[in-house]
Amino acid sequence: MMHIDIITVLPELLDSPLNHSILKRAKEKGLVEINVHDLRDYSLDQRHRRVDDYPYGGAAGMVMQIEPIDRAISALKEKRNYDEVIYTSPDGEMFNQPMANSLSMAQNLIILCGHYKGIDYRIREHLITKEISIGDYVLTGGELAAAVICDSVVRLIPGAIGDEQSALSDSFQDNLLAPPVYTRPAEYKGWRVPDILLSGHQRKIEEWQHEQSVERTKRLRPDLYKD
Ligand code: ADE
Numbered sequence: 001m002m003h004i005d006i007i008t009v010l011p012e013l014l015d016s017p018l019n020h021s022i023l024k025r026a027k028e029k030g031l032v033e034i035n036v037h038d039l040r041d042y043s044l045d046q047r048h049r050r051v052d053d054y055p056y057g058g059a060a061g062m063v064m065q066i067e068p069i070d071r072a073i074s075a076l077k078e079k080r081n082y083d084e085v086i087y088t089s090p091d092g093e094m095f096n097q098p099m100a101n102s103l104s105m106a107q108n109l110i111i112l113c114g115h116y117k118g119i120d121y122r123i124r125e126h127l128i129t130k131e132i133s134i135g136d137y138v139l140t141g142g143e144l145a146a147a148v149i150c151d152s153v154v155r156l157i158p159g160a161i162g163d164e165q166s167a168l169s170d171s172f173q174d175n176l177l178a179p180p181v182y183t184r185p186a187e188y189k190g191w192r193v194p195d196i197l198l199s200g201h202q203r204k205i206e207e208w209q210h211e212q213s214v215e216r217t218k219r220l221r222p223d224l225y226k227d
Contacts, residue, residue: 002032002106002157003080006146007072008113009051009064011036017147026160034150042068042075052116061117069112069123076110084130085110086149088142089118092131095149097172099132103149104156111149113142175224179212 006014014036017023026032040049044067051069052062073085083106093099103109112119112128124131134145154160161167171178182193196208217225 001030002154003108004032004034004111004150004153005076005109006034006036006111006113006150007039007069007076008036008141008143008146009039009115010113010141010143011038013141013143014147017144018150022155022160023151026154026157029159031157031160032154034154037072037076039064039068039072042071044068055117059117063117064115064119064123066120066122069119070127073110073112073127080108082108082110085112085128086130086132087112087114087119087124087128088134088145088149089114089131090133090136090138092133094136095132095134095145095152097152097170100149100152100156103153109153111142111146113146115141172224175217175226176213177216177221177224179209179216 018034039051043049043051053065055063134148186193
């Protein structure tokens with residue numbers, strides 16, 4: 001079973017995304033265990049449960065302190081060996097499908113969610129093994145990024161999705177966007193499903209779907225398209 005440990009100052013923010021749909025089912029099937037740890041439990045100052053402090057050099061904003069984070073990571077490492085200690089941050093490596101594929105093969109992962117103006121840089125230098133950004137925009141904290149990473153990784157664990165083919169035929173798995181899909185009725189308000197899909201001619205349908213994938217990728221994501 002895969003273990004994912006998430007360290008955060010806002011555990012509640014992760015409740016809903018981690019407990020529905022595929023993530024919920026994967027947990028119930030015993031494919032993954034995701035534990036959310038409140039960083040404040042590791043604060044040196046248990047009265048105020050403080051985990052941030054002013055930055056050296058007098059810049060604006062607060063910085064997450066080194067001790068609570070080191071204590072939280074050390075406590076986890078006493079129980080397991082981790083493949084990666086991930087930090088979510090807008091200046092990390094851009095997350096994509098190949099990274100999700102590779103993380104889905106891990107046994108144990110820690111995800112540390114950033115907040116405020118970031119974390120004491122010594123944590124990144126000495127404890128973090130992978131820094132991930134989910135896109136070129138700034139979130140209030142790393143929790144939503146951690147939820148995105150968990151969702152995309154866990155659905156790739158064999159057995160997580162009912163239809164095994166389904167994860168493999170996703171957009172991006174072969175660097176092509178998925179073809180359009182339709183369901184009944186075949187005509188609605190005069191808008192028709194392409195005739196080819198109703199033809200029952202399986203080989204031609206697959207050819208059409210591939211052509212659509214190539215056309216959509218060239219038009220919408222030329223950066224992904226390779227001849
Ligand atoms: N924290 C804040 N913004 C983020 C982003 N774009 N990706 C990952 N973590 C973040």
